Amino acid sequence: MRSLSLKLTLAFLFVSIIGVVLTAVVVRQRTQREFDQFVLDRYQLDLIDDLSRYYLQAGSWDSINAIVIRNPYRRGGRGPGTFPAPVTLVNEQGVVVYGGLHHDAGQQLSEDDLKDGVPIEVEGESVGWLLFSEFIDQGFPPPESPEFRFLESLNQAVIFGALGAISIALVIGFLLARTISRPVREVTAATQIVAGGDLGYQVPVRTKDELGELAKSFNLMSTDLAEANELRQQMTADIAHDLRTPLSVIVGYMEALSSGKLEATPETFNIMYGKARHLQHLIDDLRTLALADSGELSLTRRPVEPALLLEHTALDHSVQAQERGVTILVEAEQDLPRIEVDPERMAQVLGNLVSNALRYTPEGGEILLSAAKSRGTILLRVQDNGAGIAPEDLPHIFDRFYRSDKSRQQNGESGLGLAIARSIVEAHGGSLSAESIQDKGSIFIITFPEG
Ligand code: ADP
Secondary structure: OOOHHHHHHHHHHHHHHHHHHHHHHHHHHHHHHHHHHHHHHHHHHHHHHHHHHHHHHHOOOOOOOOOOOOOOOOOOOOOOOOOOOOEEEEEOOOEEEEOOOOOOOOOEOOHHHHOOOEEEEEOOEEEEEEEEOOOOOOOOOOOOOHHHHHHHHHHHHHHHHHHHHHHHHHHHHHHHHHHHHHHHHHHHHHHHHHHOOOOOOOOOOOOOOHHHHHHHHHHHHHHHHHHHHHHHHHHHHHHHHHHHHHHHHHHHHHHHHHOOOOOOOHHHHHHHHHHHHHHHHHHHHHHHHHHHHOOOOOOOOEEEOHHHHHHHHHHHOHHHHHHHOOEEEEEEOOOOOOEEEOHHHHHHHHHHHHHHHHHHOOOOOEEEEEEEEEOOEEEEEEEEOOOOOOOOOHHHOOOOOOOOOHHHHHHOOOOOHHHHHHHHHHHOOOEEEEEEEOOOEEEEEEEEEOO
16 A cells, blocks of 8 residues: 555655665775775885885895885785886986886986985985885775775675664654654544534644644634534524414414404405515525525626715615604715625615614614725725624624524514625625624624725
8 A cells, every 4th residue: 555654664765775875885985095095105104114124135226126016915915916016116316126007127217207206215325216106996905805804894884784774764764654644644534534424523633733734724624514514504493483483474364364263354464465575585585695605696786986875875764764763874085986886786785784773773863874995995884873782792793593682583683684785795895894882883894995
């Protein structure tokens, strides 16, 4: 199975192998180079020593031979030593005595050639020079020489070290991979649980990193889903209840009428008609909400002056306001730009806000409709100095079927008005919010982006 832990483990292993191989190669090369240099330095010192002693005994270079001038790897080992030593021996007149790799015996060298040479001194007198040529890689040290064995054991140490490091990397990688992939596995299992219907299921948040964030977001989503589901159930119950009440009144009246228990007077029909109208409104409201939810609310937009919208609303409610002894005022800033809205839908929104304001404002109160411009937005406000909204109700007034006073539902208040108003404003690209102080009044603010 190509699980996340397997991939992570392999990634750790891969990285560690690269690291180990690189280290091994660098260590090996460096050691070899240093080692070669060490061998060469030793060789040079020993050779000069040997040659001084030879001269002291022989008194000249005449019978010098390759046995005295051995090559670096011949010493002490059983190595071949068949190649010429990388040195040139020159006598005190500058004539080559032993040519080595680069010169022929008998060749006369200039002073310039000799300037890198090491003088050979016997009893304080210079008897010649030794020139060392570049140390040439002469292949591997011969097998079984101490040098060879040293490099061999170094290689082995590097290989063992590398194997050890890779095994540790494998174990740590495996453990780490398991730790990292655990929350992912938990969230995956949790999505299946939620998909199975256990909405609201939570996973433990173990870390503060991205995986912790993932767990947190999942929990939030799960909670939201559970709430949405509960809301849906509540709404279905509310709809059923709200449809049932007027319908049972109509049915009751009809039964009484058909059994002759009730006389068919115009009042009776008026009551029945009122209930039917109420049902019709409720169904219209639900349909508007459903359309807004699915983004299919059709808007016939045209440029409208904000002041005109407010004035029409005020006029529509003037009779009702007069009956209740409430004053409606309109205040609009000069030269406000027009807004692109559906005038009928906006009249519905403003009408709803003003109806609410009228309902909750006592006699002698005042409702102010105002329009203003503020930081690239157009604000339409409906303000009253009525009952206000309790702080515990304020966050819910835009919820569907929310009524702060549950007993009012009989008066034709469905608790859908503000939900619809907000949906319509949002369908226009605007927003609707409310502020309120209990017993002082409320203000509803519609905000549209300018232009
Ligand atoms: P309803 O159809 O019951 O009026 P709304 O959605 O229009 O439903 O309003 C929801 C609740 O918000 C109302 O029940 C009321 O408690 C509160 N509310 C709305 N407007 C005002 C206001 N102007 N003053 C005080 N309370 C208000």
